[in-house]
Amino acid sequence: GAGVSQSPSNKVTEKGKDVELRCDPISGHTALYWYRQSLGQGLEFLIYFQGNSAPDKSGLPSDRFSAERTGGSVSTLTIQRTQQEDSAVYLCASSPRPSGGYQETQYFGPGTRLLVL
């Protein structure tokens, strides 16, 4: 079946502009995650959704970052007033349900590569 998809695959923007990144999780997966992969910081957790609510936003680096999820499916990560340090690959993952415990695997999308000039 289809995996996690993300769009766009690449985005180049100018400093100060807003960007929206989209994630389509695997159908039926209720848990959705955003991570960021950058040269200086490695792979960092940003935010977790269960359904349409976000119980854990602890990884969002500043109030310029926000995310929403609608219909328990598609999620959008928005970065306002982008800065050069926002350049990174933004990864989305989904899992069938939150594990709380240990068993659920997170399935990752191919990522959106963001470059802020």
Place this chain on the structure above:
Amino acid sequence: GDSVTQMEGPVTLSEEAFLTINCTYTATGYPSLFWYVQYPGEGLQLLLKATKADDKGSNKGFEATYRKETTSFHLEKGSVQVSDSAVYFCALKNFGNEKLTFGTGTRLTIIP
């Protein structure tokens, strides 16, 4: 907080060599441990996992054993192939916490 320390790369090996990539962790409680792999141009894929002490995860000839006494989860393969060239990430997930905490990744290159 939780953290994962992973062997610095890059690592270059000849085909059929033995591979070890070291991973140690710091965490409260009893986390689950994972190895993810990122092949060139592809997304992260789960390679193997272990959920409790002394468990061994295995897949595609790779193995890793959850060692609580040494807080380690080293990745091993007896005979690597060119197709194993990728970036390998060690990660943990703690009970009651949904996020994965990753190591910095180790780039592995296998030469024929």
